[in-house]
Amino acid sequence: MLFLDSFAVSCQSRAMALDIKICGLKTDKALAAALAGGASHVGFIFFAKSPRYIEPAEAGRLREAATGKAKTVAVTVDAGDAFLDEIVEKMQPDMLQLHGSETPERVAEIKARYGLPVMKALPVSEAADLERIRPFVGIADRFLFDAKPPKGSELPGGNGIAFDWRVLAGLDAGVDYMLSGGLNAANIGDAFRLANPPGLDISSGVESAPGVKDPALIEQFFRAVRAARDTRAA
Numbered sequence: 010m011l012f013l014d015s016f017a018v019s020c021q022s023r024a025m026a027l028d029i030k031i032c033g034l035k036t037d038k039a040l041a042a043a044l045a046g047g048a049s050h051v052g053f054i055f056f057a058k059s060p061r062y063i064e065p066a067e068a069g070r071l072r073e074a075a076t077g078k079a080k081t082v083a084v085t086v087d088a089g090d091a092f093l094d095e096i097v098e099k100m101q102p103d104m105l106q107l108h109g110s111e112t113p114e115r116v117a118e119i120k121a122r123y124g125l126p127v128m129k130a131l132p133v134s135e136a137a138d139l140e141r142i143r144p145f146v147g148i149a150d151r152f153l154f155d156a157k158p159p160k161g162s163e164l165p166g167g168n169g170i171a172f173d174w175r176v177l178a179g180l181d182a183g184v185d186y187m188l189s190g191g192l193n194a195a196n197i198g199d200a201f202r203l204a205n206p207p208g209l210d211i212s213s214g215v216e217s218a219p220g221v222k223d224p225a226l227i228e229q230f231f232r233a234v235r236a237a238r239d240t241r242a243a
């Protein structure tokens with residue numbers, strides 16, 4: 010078991026509320042569907058090569074509908090200060106998700122610069138990869154465990170690929186994270202059974218084409234999550 014004494018997360022028990030982040034939103038309709046479904050977090054992608062890329066000012070416009078309903082997350086990849094300044098100023102996110110190869114020192118610097126909570130994304134394929142969380146303990150507020158991108162992909166996330174969720178079973182219950190990568194309405198039951206994560210993050214599993222969110226798939230995903238949770242509780 011990966012045990013982290015020093016990572017005292019405020020009583021985040023696996024039995025408590027489940028956070029759900031719908032990521033890569035670009036339209037009012039998709040955002041409305043995410044909020045209607047009960048998303049706790051909504052994510053906006055600031056990575057130019059992504060089909061989900063959104064301009065900071067447009068994310069700032071969209072984020073207003075989420076105020077008081079869901080936390081807004083700005084997703085960046087090894088971004089420099091100038092771009093982060095622009096995002097924070099124009100979008101005013103509640104949280105930053107760092108999805109590149111940011112070091113613990115860089116994460117600490119970003120936290121101090123903006124005074125915002127930071128979720129550090131880490132790519133996972135085997136249990137040993139989880140050791141990589143250690144240097145971020147006490148710095149990152151939360152982790153997002155995503156699948157490693159396939160060879161040739163230019164995207165560090167949003168690839169619709171799952172990893173072996175069984176590796177998460179060995180994590181200490183105090184590690185606060187979102188399970189990400191390849192989730193969809195059909196496999197969410199397996200995710201609960203194998204990992205019982207405190208948070209879920211989904212992007213391409215609720216899209217009809219790369220970067221095109223489908224409100225019906227978003228609704229279907231929330232229904233599947235509720236059904237899977239009810240099944241586990243019964």
Ligand SMILES: O=C(O)c1ccccc1NCC(=O)[C@H](O)[C@H](O)COP(=O)(O)O
Binds near residue numbers: 168169
């Ligand atoms: O989604 C993207 O295009 C993306 C690009 C660059 C960095 C991160 C990106 N996504 C981050 C996310 O949080 C996604 O929701 C996560 O990778 C899961 O995606 P999916 O496997 O498609 O559900």
